[in-house]
Amino acid sequence: xxxxxxxxxxxxxxxxxxxxxxxxxxxxxxxxxxxxxxxxxxxxxxxxxxxxxxxxxxxxxxxxxxxxxxxxxxxxxxxxxxxxxxxxxxxxxxxxxxxxxxxxxxxxxxxxxxxxxxxxxxxxxxxxxxxxxxxxxxxxx
Numbered sequence: 001x002x003x004x005x006x007x008x009x010x011x012x013x014x015x016x017x018x019x020x021x022x023x024x025x026x027x028x029x030x031x032x033x034x035x036x037x038x039x040x041x042x043x044x045x046x047x048x049x050x051x052x053x054x055x056x057x058x059x060x061x062x063x064x065x066x067x068x069x070x071x072x073x074x075x076x077x078x079x080x081x082x083x084x085x086x087x088x089x090x091x092x093x094x095x096x097x098x099x100x101x102x103x104x105x106x107x108x109x110x111x112x113x114x115x116x117x118x119x120x121x122x123x124x125x126x127x128x129x130x131x132x133x134x135x136x137x138x139x140x141x
Contacts, residue, residue: 033119064089
């Protein structure tokens with residue numbers, strides 16, 4: 001593994017700690033390339049660092065508290081890092097149309113990040129919202 005590949009893996013872990021867990025906007029500007037494209041966002045959504053702020057800070061952190069991220073696997077090849085992780089948090093407000101359950105939820109996902117100059121340039125994700133949906137449905141019954 002090259003030094004740059006090691007650094008890229010560390011940047012993903014920093015993103016998980018500083019951005020997903022803590023909501024650190026300064027870290028977003030450090031980690032996210034100005035031309036960043038998130039392929040999971042709806043067409044026409046704001047991209048770049050502001051797109052991350054719009055989703056992670058303005059949506060995700062308002063919907064969940066006590067957020068932690070557990071990383072299980074990281075695979076690096078060239079300028080891409082693939083990470084299998086689970087995000088844990090207490091679901092306190094509506095999230096993507098899912099009513100709050102006020103319960104701890106686990107959101108497993110796999111991210112693929114393409115890097116340029118040590119920053120996130122592109123992102124793809126496979127995410128399983130089943131725990132959030134099932135806890136919400138349980139809350140309503």
